[in-house]
Structure formats: structure tokens, C-alpha cells
Amino acid sequence: MSLFTLDHITFDVPGRRLVDDLSLRIETGITALVGRNGSGKSTLLKMLAAQTRPNTGSIRYGGRDLRAWKSRDFARDLAFLPQVTPPTEGLLLEELVALGRYPWRGALGRLGPEDRRMIDSAIAQCGLEHKRGQMVDTMSGGERQRAWIAMMLAQGARSLLLDEPISALDVAHQIDVLTLLRKTVDAGALSAVVVLHDVNMAVRFCDHVIALDGGRVALEGPVQHLLDPHALQRIYGLPMQVIETSPSPVVHPT
Numbered sequence: 001m002s003l004f005t006l007d008h009i010t011f012d013v014p015g016r017r018l019v020d021d022l023s024l025r026i027e028t029g030i031t032a033l034v035g036r037n038g039s040g041k042s043t044l045l046k047m048l049a050a051q052t053r054p055n056t057g058s059i060r061y062g063g064r065d066l067r068a069w070k071s072r073d074f075a076r077d078l079a080f081l082p083q084v085t086p087p088t089e090g091l092l093l094e095e096l097v098a099l100g101r102y103p104w105r106g107a108l109g110r111l112g113p114e115d116r117r118m119i120d121s122a123i124a125q126c127g128l129e130h131k132r133g134q135m136v137d138t139m140s141g142g143e144r145q146r147a148w149i150a151m152m153l154a155q156g157a158r159s160l161l162l163d164e165p166i167s168a169l170d171v172a173h174q175i176d177v178l179t180l181l182r183k184t185v186d187a188g189a190l191s192a193v194v195v196l197h198d199v200n201m202a203v204r205f206c207d208h209v210i211a212l213d214g215g216r217v218a219l220e221g222p223v224q225h226l227l228d229p230h231a232l233q234r235i236y237g238l239p240m241q242v243i244e245t246s247p248s249p250v251v252h253p254t
Contacts, residue, residue, distance in 0.1 A: 001063055003028050003159060003191050004048055009057035011043055011215075018043045019054070020215040028191040029207035030182065032223060034199065035235060040215040041195045042083060042163050048193060049080035049161050061159075075103035079152035083163040083195075085144075088136040093147050096136050097122055100154030122153035125187075126180060142173030146180060153184065160192040167197060174198070178205040199226055199251045211235045226251070 004026040011019040019040045026048075033041045046052045047059060050066050059066045061078070069077075079100070088096060100122065101115045111119075123132055126146040131139065136147055145165055152160050162181070166174040182205050185192055196202045202209060202223060209226050211219035218235050219225055226232065227249050232240040239254040 002026060003031075003061070003193075005060040005063075007058050007060075009044075009047065009054045009059065011040075011047065011052070012055050018215050019047070022057070022215065022217065024210065024217055024220055026193060026210070027208055030185055030191070030205065031193045031208040031210060032202035032206040033193060033195045033210050033212065034197070034202055034226070035212040035218065036237065039212040041212055043215075044212065045080075045161055045163050045193065045195055049078065050074060051080065072103055076155070077157055078159045078161065079155045079157040081148055081152060081160070081162045081165060083167070085148055088144075091136050092132070093128060093134055093136055093139070093150075094119065094123070094132040096147055097132075097150045097154050100151040100156075103155060118154045118156055122150040125153055125184060126150040140173070141169050142176050145169065145173070145177045149177070149180060149184070158190055160190065160194075162192065162194045164195050164197065166201065174201060181205065199232070200248075202226060203251070204248045 002025040006022055006024050009019055009022040010017060022044070033045060035041055043052070047054055061069065097119050098111065101111060101118065105111065105115060123129055126149055128143065128146055128150060131143060136144060139147065166177050169177065178201055181192055181194070184190060194206070203226055206223045209219065209221065209223045210217065213235060219231050227242045229240055229242060232251060240251055241254045243250045243252060
């Protein structure tokens with residue numbers, strides 16, 4: 001079964017169509033959403049996260065129409081990390097990660113042994129045990145992104161949606177965050193959809209790709225389909241070359 005199935009999705013804002021008659025399947029594993037700015041990537045991700053609703057068409061998640069999901073059940077099953085994360089002033093790492101248990105406990109619910117186990121496991125998975133008593137705002141950018149991912153893991157969701165999680169990070173931290181995502185998906189029954197601008201990172205860390213152009217699909221399939229100069233020019237509008245290197249080929253503008 002596909003993770004998501006989209007049938008004839010459109011999304012409009014006044015005077016403009018952002019997503020145009022989109023029909024596709026999103027498979028399990030890690031799927032990269034790529035394309036130029038304004039191509040509809042973030043809009044699509046928000047619709048998958050049920051943050052916004054399409055004007056027409058339907059989206060099924062886990063074989064069930066999004067409109068049929070109860071909000072609490074959906075929040076337990078899917079975690080969404082927006083491009084701009086909420087403020088974290090005054091929050092310790094452990095407190096931020098504990099917010100992932102909200103769909104299970106509610107605002108006033110006390111944390112039980114299972115909640116504590118999930119929080120501890122998520123912090124350990126993200127390599128942040130030594131930071132659990134530190135203020136989130138005092139961490140490096142890469143550590144903060146890992147802290148948000150830990151919160152998503154503590155939620156116990158089986159699907160993660162991340163909007164440009166590496167856009168503000170240096171190369172070392174980009175690799176750190178995407179390596180964590182890759183290991184997390186490989187280690188458990190998890191899938192992820194991630195908006196990326198860096199084609200090389202997509203090829204290196206993802207399984208599938210969906211490229212958008214003007215709210216329509218320009219390319220979809222295994223991520224290796226990105227290693228085609230003609231496809232890259234169609235997606236990004238400029239000549240690009242593919243250089244064979246190890247551990248994976250590198251895409252570079254000509």
C-alpha cells in the first residue's frame with residue numbers, strides 16, 4: 001500500500017493556482033520533494049499534513065481519505081515539522097521532546113512510564129543524551145534540528161513530514177541531520193517526505209523523488225531519475241551535468 005495517494009489535487013490562492021491537478025502516489029521510504037522556489041513543494045507538504053485542504057480532489061493516507069481521519073488519531077500517526085519552527089524560549093531539550101507525547105496525553109495529562117520510555121529513546125536515537133538539560137535556544141542549528149526530530153520520534157508516528165529541515169545549516173550539519181533521518185527510517189517502520197533544495201543531498205539520502213514545476217509533476221520515481229541532465233534542466237531551468245563520484249554521483253551546473 002502506498003503511503004499517500006493523491007487524486008486530481010488543486011490548491012488556489014487569490015489570483016494564482018499553486019497546485020494544479022496533481023495525481024500521484026507517495027511510497028514508503030524517504031521521498032524527496034524538489035523543484036524551484038514557488039513550485040508548490042511546501043503547499044503540497046502542508047496538504048499531506050492536513051494543515052491545509054485542497055480546493056478539489058482527494059488525498060488518502062494509509063488507504064483512508066484524510067477527511068475520514070479523526071484529528072487525534074492522525075496526530076498520533078503522522079508528525080509534521082514546518083519550515084519555520086515555533087519559538088522555544090525557556091524550553092529544555094527534554095521538555096521539547098516531551099511535547100511529542102501531547103497527542104497521547106493532552107495538555108494536562110501526566111507522563112507515564114511509556115511516555116518516559118519514548119522520550120528517552122528518542123533523545124538517545126538523536127544522540128542528544130548529553131544535552132537533555134540544556135536550553136534548546138542555546139544549541140547549535142544542527143542540534144536544534146535533531147531536537148525537533150527527537151520530538152517527532154517521541155510522538156510515535158509512523159510518517160514524518162519535514163519542510164526544508166537543512167536549509168539553514170552548514171554542510172556538516174546537513175549531512176548530520178539527513179544521516180539521522182536515513183538511519184531512523186532504516187531502523188524502524190517509518191517513512192518520511194522531505195522538502196529539499198539540494199539535489200545532491202536528495203540523491204545521497206532519499207529513495208524516491210517527486211519534482212514539481214508550477215504545481216505539476218515534472219518528475220517522479222526512484223531518486224536515481226534525478227541523475228539525468230535533461231530532467232534536471234526541465235526541473236530547474238538551467239544546464240546541469242552529472243559527475244560520477246563516490247559514494248554517489250554529484251550534480252553541478254554547467
